[in-house]
Amino acid sequence: MTSLLAFVFAQAPAQPDPLQNMLSTILPFAAIILIFYFMMIRPQQKRQKETKAMLESMKKGDRVITSSGIHGTITNIEDNIITVQIAENTQVRFEKIAVTTIVTK
DSSP states (O other): OHHHHHHHHHHSOOOOOHHHHHHHHHHHHHHHHHHHIIIIIHHHHHHHHHHHHHHHTOOTTOEEEETTOOEEEEEEEOSSEEEEEEETTEEEEEEGGGEEEEEOO
16 A cells, blocks of 8 residues: 555656746746837837937028928027928928938038
């Protein structure tokens, strides 16, 4: 009888460690979140900072390209509105956020 009990206990599976079980579940999710952060969120934040710096550095006389593809020269800057001269005697008002590029010489 004792050899039968010894055989049963020897064949019984060991109880898995709860900590190891929890880590094996959480670790893949943590890796996915880290990859998501470094591939999507961080670059987007960097682009937002660059755009904000560009919009703050605009001044009269800068040549700009708007999001609608209009090329022109800034003639006036108010709070959030700029006036862009696109041809002789033709000026258009835009929101600052509409400027996508400041053309450098």
